[in-house]
Amino acid sequence: MDQEPSRIRRHDNLIRVEVVTTAEQLLDAHAIRAICFMEENGVSARQTYDGNDYQATHIIVYAGDEPIGTARIRWFKDFAKMERTSFRKTWRDPRVIKRCAEFIFEHISRKGYDCVITHAKPLHARLWRRMLGFMPAPGKDPLYFEGHDEPYVELVKHLTPPENAITPSSDAAILFRIEGHWDVHSEFEVVGS
Template identity: 25%
Template sequence: MVDVRVVADEDERADAFAVRHAVFVAEQGVDETLEYDAYDADAVHFVAYDGDEAVGAARLREYEPKTGKVERVAVLNSRREEGIGRALMAAVEDEAVALDLETLVLHSQTHAADFYEALGYDRSSDVFEEAGIPHVEMHKALVNSRP
């Protein structure tokens, strides 16, 4: 059973960053200077554990009043298709509601857009490039949006 937590200390933050590094920098070739940015200081970070192993990560930050931006959603390659991404997104959405946010926005890699659509996100842009990877912007209203 995967345990998704809001990062509470430096060890958990390091675990979340290690997952991000494995997925975005090592696997996808994103420049490390793009992966870690000024938003990391103020964002709410999440880490998914299977026992003691960090297997997923995400972050949430206020983007505009009442709107949060979901970023850096990552699951280790060896652990995909196990529901970890869905568990991460549920935790992010729960935290967003607790923060009184009404809408979430995210930039999905195009290959992952169907995953987010299955969670109730709607595409709101044409394809654009971010960090050398094709993305689409997606939105979800949080009020009465979760079953």
């Protein structure tokens, strides 16, 4: 049973956003996507799981221990692509969505990227523009997919990488650490040798 979204206003600490690093978290992310894409929107399993899941970074959102949302990030030369964003119906709250998006933007910019794109149907594109600061991609035509009644619009958001963005000059130990946990020494890292 879903916890009520109204509870997050009183207990924001119930919501946590994480980079998927375990098989259980990935199963949770795939379950959310199945609910939202396949059950709610009638998207086929083959289109929902399109072959890009093994090359992507997955994000999972929990309310307590209950998975409530997910997104995936794919990495290209000069930009990251945020996609497959989905939340269970009772958790489609602007505060939850914004918290997830901000986590994703921080993750992308920490990796040194200053541009993220996404594709959304017109209704969601308006939401991403108003709530998350995306802008329409200049010169891009809407894209139609089989089985979808509306086109997808390409959106762009520019980010400012932080001072500690990961670059070729970053400490080598950082490059061995778990995705998203770059500031935490790994259990195998010899410290102070």
